[in-house]
Amino acid sequence: MDSNKKIVAEKAVDEIKDGMTVGLGSGSTVYWMLQALGERVKDGLEIVGIPTSQKTEKLAKELGIPLADFSSVDGIDLAIDGADEVDPHLNLLKGGGGSLVREKIVDILAKRLIIIVDETKVVDYLGTFSLPVEVVPFGWETTSKRIAEYGCLPRRREQNGEAFISDNGNYILDCDFESIEKPAELHENLKKLVGVVETGLFINMADVVMVGHAGMVDVLTKA
Ligand SMILES: O=C[C@H](O)[C@H](O)[C@H](O)COP(=O)(O)O
Missing domain, CATH: 3.40.50.1360 (Rossmann fold)
Incomplete structure (x- = not known):
């Protein structure tokens, strides 16, 4: 590999x-x-x-x-x-x-x-891999609930039993969508949520x- x-x-x-x-x-x-x-x-x-x-x-x-x-x-x-x-x-x-x-x-x-x-x-549709969404730590629980409304189950990424911290000092929520049929639309919607820094959709x-x-x-x- x-x-x-x-x-x-x-x-x-x-x-x-x-x-x-x-x-x-x-x-x-x-x-x-x-x-x-x-x-x-x-x-x-x-x-x-x-x-x-x-x-x-x-x-x-x-x-x-x-x-x-x-x-x-x-x-x-x-x-x-x-x-x-x-x-x-x-x-x-x-x-x-x-x-x-x-x-x-x-x-x-x-x-x-x-x-x-x-x-x-190489896949037909994005989303089998959990979508990483970077969020500010303050209020991440409520940001997570807003993200979940788009049809996924967000999990806060952990490392060695603690929250994973990005290079920018933020949390990553790994969001299981299974299949993302409209990636551009999902990205735009998630970006509008207060607390979301960026999504992993490029x-x-x-x-x-x-x-x-x-x-x-x-x-x-x-x-
Ligand atoms: O945050 C990580 C990056 O987006 C990587 O480019 C991506 O995860 C692919 O990494 P790898 O080549 O290890 O599969």
């Missing part, structure tokens, strides 16, 4: 060229992307990366990848990120690792967004999805 993640990650790194500002996604597939990018940087590739999570920032630093933030950069040439699910319209469900807010800020700014997944992530954002399977890479593009 990891070999499919590695091969698709390496293919995506071929798209990174000298002088680019690159959004660095998060997750186990992006781990392989960072490894390959670190090698390219050692060989002389000159880029600057904008990390989408503290984990990615730490690993990128260990690998010698130069980093920047929005105080010195105001555009992103290319972002490469993972996803938990991809539908036929290239809409995404993300946030399994809890990094959805920073990912969305970076990915939406990128002139081109490449998503790297293995074949297990609508109409991916330009390319690279899918690793059986040692090969399929490239899906927007129709």
Whole structure:
């Protein structure tokens, strides 16, 4: 399984060229992307990366990848990120690792967004994977009830017996919808709720999805 993640990650790194500002996604597939990018940087590739999570920032630093933030950069040439699910319209469900807010800020700014997944992530409808929704901790119980009115059972994410805290100091509610037939509409509705910071639905954002399977890479593009 990891070999499919590695091969698709390496293919995506071929798209990174000298002088680019690159959004660095998060997750186990992006781990392989960072490894390959670190090698390219050692060989002389000159880029600057904008990390989408503290984990990615730490690993990128260990690998010698130069980093920047929005105080010195105001555009992103290319972002490469993972996803938990991809539908036929290239809409995404993300946030399994809890990094959805920073990912969305970076990915939406990128002139081109490449998503790297293995074949297990490609689905007909989003929603088999629980939808992560980041909420502010204050009043999260009432925010959770409002979210539930849209037809799901939200669970506050826990880690080691305590509430999981995002990089932004918030909670994540994992919401079981089973099947999300209208992802854009659901995203808009959830975003209107006070207390909701962001949802893991990334609508109409991916330009390319690279899918690793059986040692090969399929490239899906927007129709
Ligand atoms: O919060 C995590 C991110 O959205 C990841 O990009 C997503 O969960 C996919 O991660 P992985 O490549 O580990 O399946």
